[in-house]
Amino acid sequence: MAALVGMFGGGPGNSVCHAQQTTAIEAVASPGDQPDNPGPLATDLSPAIHAKQIRAAMRRVAEWELSRAEYQPASRDWDFGTLDIGFMAASRTLADPRYSRYVAQVGGQFGWKLERTMYPANDFAIAQAWIEVYRSSHNEGQIAPLRRQYDDAVALLNDKEKPAWWWCDALFMAPAAGTALSEVTGDNTYNAYVDREWGETEKVLYDKQKHLFSRDASYLDKHEKNGEKIFWSRGNGWVMAGIVRVLATLPQDDPLRPHYVALLKEMAQEVASLQGSDGLWRPGLLDPGSYPQPEVSGSAFFTYALAWGIDHRMLDADTYLPVVEKAWAGLLAHVYQDGRLGSIQPIGEAPADYKPSSSYNFGVGAFLLAGAELDVLSEHKHW
Numbered sequence: 001m002a003a004l005v006g007m008f009g010g011g012p013g014n015s016v017c018h019a020q021q022t023t024a025i026e027a028v029a030s031p032g033d034q035p036d037n038p039g040p041l042a043t044d045l046s047p048a049i050h051a052k053q054i055r056a057a058m059r060r061v062a063e064w065e066l067s068r069a070e071y072q073p074a075s076r077d078w079d080f081g082t083l084d085i086g087f088m089a090a091s092r093t094l095a096d097p098r099y100s101r102y103v104a105q106v107g108g109q110f111g112w113k114l115e116r117t118m119y120p121a122n123d124f125a126i127a128q129a130w131i132e133v134y135r136s137s138h139n140e141g142q143i144a145p146l147r148r149q150y151d152d153a154v155a156l157l158n159d160k161e162k163p164a165w166w167w168c169d170a171l172f173m174a175p176a177a178g179t180a181l182s183e184v185t186g187d188n189t190y191n192a193y194v195d196r197e198w199g200e201t202e203k204v205l206y207d208k209q210k211h212l213f214s215r216d217a218s219y220l221d222k223h224e225k226n227g228e229k230i231f232w233s234r235g236n237g238w239v240m241a242g243i244v245r246v247l248a249t250l251p252q253d254d255p256l257r258p259h260y261v262a263l264l265k266e267m268a269q270e271v272a273s274l275q276g277s278d279g280l281w282r283p284g285l286l287d288p289g290s291y292p293q294p295e296v297s298g299s300a301f302f303t304y305a306l307a308w309g310i311d312h313r314m315l316d317a318d319t320y321l322p323v324v325e326k327a328w329a330g331l332l333a334h335v336y337q338d339g340r341l342g343s344i345q346p347i348g349e350a351p352a353d354y355k356p357s358s359s360y361n362f363g364v365g366a367f368l369l370a371g372a373e374l375d376v377l378s379e380h381k382h383w
Contacts, residue, residue, distance in 0.1 A: 029075035031347065032360030042337045047329035049378050055094055057332055058371040062090045062099060064339025065364045069102065074109045078173055079347065079362040081125030086365030088132045089372035104133045113145045120153060121170035124177040128245070131180045143184065150181055154193045163200040167216040167349070171201060172238040172301075176245035183249045194246065195256050202263075207231075211270040212285065213239050215349050224287035224351075231285045232350055237301025240267055241369065244308040261314055264305065268315055271302050272323045279330025280343075283351030291351060296334050296343040297363030300370045303327040307373040311380060328374060331367060341367055 045060065046053040065083065074080075084103045091100035107130045115123045127146045134142040153174075158164055165171060175198055178190040205213045205220075212231040214220050222230045243264045250257050274285050280294035281302060307324050309315030334343045334356070342356050344363030 029073045029077070029080065031077070031079040031362065032344065032358070034346070034355040034358035036355070036357070038336055038340055038342065038357035038359075040337045041333070042335045045332045045335060047325070047332050049325055049328065049374055051375050051378050054328075054371050054375045054378060057335065058090055058368055058375075059094055059096075060339040061335060061341050061364060061367055061371075062087070062094070062339075065341075065361060066099060066102060069361070074106045076106070076110055076115045076123070076126050078119075078122035078125040078169075079360065080106075081122075081127075081129065081173075082362040082365040084126055084129035084365070085132075086368030088129050090368045093372040093375045100133065100136075103129050104137075107133060107142060111145065112142050114149050116149070119167075119170075121165050121167075121174035124150065124153075124174040125172070127177040128180060131177065131184060134184065143181070146177075147181060147185070150178060150190065154189060158197075158200065163204060164197050165201045166204075168201070168205055168213040168232075168235045169215075169238045171198060171213075172242035172245070175242055176249060179246050179249040183251075191250065191254070191256060195259075198246075210286075211266040212236050219350070224284050225290050226287045228286035230350060233281045233283050233285050233295045233298030234301070234345060235298075235349075236267070236271065236285065237298035237305075237366065240264065240271065240305035241301040241366070243267070244305045247312070247314075248308070264309055264314060268306055268309060268320065272306070272320060275323055275326065276330075278333070279326035279328070283345055291353070293354065293356065294330065294334070294343055295345050295351075296331060296341060297345060297360070297366050299327060300331055300363060300366035303331065303370040304366060304373050307370065307377050311373060311377045324374065324377075328370070331370065 042060065045057045069083065084106065087099035087103050091097060112130060114127055117123055130142055130146060156164065165174060175194045178194040182188050182190040204217055207214065207229070210229065210231065213236055214229070215232050215235045219230050224230055243260050247257065247260050247264070274281060276282060276288060276294060278294060280296065280299040282288040282291040283295045284291050303324055306315060306320050310317050310320050310324065335341055340357070340359050341364050342359055344358050344360045345352055345354050346358060346360055
């Protein structure tokens with residue numbers, strides 16, 4: 001952990017100095033790559049939905065990614081934030097504090113302050129991981145700065161021409177941070193804000209016939225080669241994962257819940273119908289023939305959301321468990337012997353091509369979330 005540990009040298013007295021030095025540092029953190037020769041695929045991972053096998057696959061992938069993350073500069077970017085959410089899930093499932101310790105060290109590096117970028121929803125992805133750190137520590141210093149930044153977002157007036165969360169990815173990044181803040185602080189202002197902004201985004205981007213989200217308003221009239229509308233796999237994965245993370249932090253008797261449950265059910269039915277024969281989904285959901293390479297990050301988010309829905313008895317196990325089992329087997333087919341997770345579309349906003357070796361941190365975060373939820377499912381044995 002040389003690079004990250006080196007940044008922490010000098011103790012807490014240097015936290016302000018570190019926070020002032022982060023702009024240039026973050027610019028060189030690499031989210032992933034796609035080498036020509038990644039090595040052999042793993043042949044010793046079992047797709048069985050049993051804790052021992054699930055945890056073995058999670059650990060293989062998590063170890064590979066942690067070794068990369070530790071020797072890079074710390075980052076608060078949305079892609080690293082998504083990885084950190086996955087690391088928190090891995091720490092719980094694998095009973096291994098190294099992953100959560102890494103997340104906490106990143107938070108400390110930046111004084112628990114979020115980025116402020118031109119895509120403000122993205123800045124709150126890592127907040128979800130930091131709030132999980134706070135749940136264990138109860139150290140108010142770990143959420144006070146991010147809470148102030150969320151308060152700033154709540155106070156902003158909406159541009160009627162463009163929702164605050166105008167791209168579908170944002171529905172993973174910011175809403176669950178808001179509902180988690182309401183949960184840990186008891187202040188329902190954040191829940192109300194999330195529901196208002198989610199509604200504005202859904203109104204623009206959700207296709208009520210197809211039960212899928214466009215990436216943003218510029219894609220409402222864009223089409224695939226086969227004439228179907230463009231519905232990006234990872235974009236819809238972001239949304240479904242966002243739905244279940246909001247539901248996980250809303251009170252059971254909250255009047256906002258029924259809408260998100262209904263939306264999860266609608267999207268789950270459509271997504272399940274689009275699953276490929278290999279268990280995965282292509283970058284363009286409605287034109288799979290144009291994309292021979294499966295897309296692992298979107299597929300992992302779908303797997304996570306579907307498994308969560310089964311585990312919380314919102315989705316019928318008889319219908320969706322076979323989908324989840326097939327998807328997990330498909331995901332494991334893209335794990336390399338050293339733990340690299342391949343076939344992850346690089347950062348973008350629409351379906352695209354990439355190499356089988358393509359591995360990016362946010363996709364690993366999605367995979368770890370999927371594995372953690374499958375582990376819970378295996379223990380509860382709801383089927």
